[in-house]
Amino acid sequence: MLNKRYNLKGFTMIELLVVIAVIGVLAVAVLSSINPLEQINKGRDTKRRSDAAQILNAIDRYYASQEKYPFSLPISDLSDINVSHKDILTALVNTKEIKSGFKTRLLNDDAAENYLYIYVDPNTATTNSDVESIYVCFKPSSESFKRQSAEHASDWSFVTDKINSGNYYICLP
Numbered sequence: 598m599l600n601k602r603y604n605l606k607g608f609t610m611i612e613l614l615v616v617i618a619v620i621g622v623l624a625v626a627v628l629s630s631i632n633p634l635e636q637i638n639k640g641r642d643t644k645r646r647s648d649a650a651q652i653l654n655a656i657d658r659y660y661a662s663q664e665k666y667p668f669s670l671p672i673s674d675l676s677d678i679n680v681s682h683k684d685i686l687t688a689l690v691n692t693k694e695i696k697s698g699f700k701t702r703l704l705n706d707d708a709a710e711n712y713l714y715i716y717v718d719p720n721t722a723t724t725n726s727d728v729e730s731i732y733v734c735f736k737p738s739s740e741s742f743k744r745q746s747a748e749h750a751s752d753w754s755f756v757t758d759k760i761n762s763g764n765y766y767i768c769l770p
Contacts (some may be wrong), residue, residue: 646769656694659689660725687700
């Protein structure tokens, strides 16, 4: 009777522990190679880029229908649209260029690195008819977006000083 009990097929405890250890080592190797924190930051930056594009498109639509911009000039020095220019978002909601939920989400995002910034070159734009381009910028958190910002620093000369001091911005014209 005792011989039958020892002849049962199965895994020993040591074999199971070895397999679990190997799976753990592989999991750590995979996680370190994909860098999940960088992927999360890239996702946030992509969302910010999408939000900036929506704001730019809404401002263009507002100008097309109202024949003026939803802000007074000049806007410079990367003015914070979430804090300094809530009236811009309100004007865009009132004319149905953006949804009120989008405005609420932007205004409730208290983290300073999530803010969107609006810029109109004060050297070329003193009235609505002088505006050549409007920029909506954001501060990226992922390394790949920071590299992109550094590569395009000359395109966004109005933030060159901020880039040189270690702050990076992505600007959409």
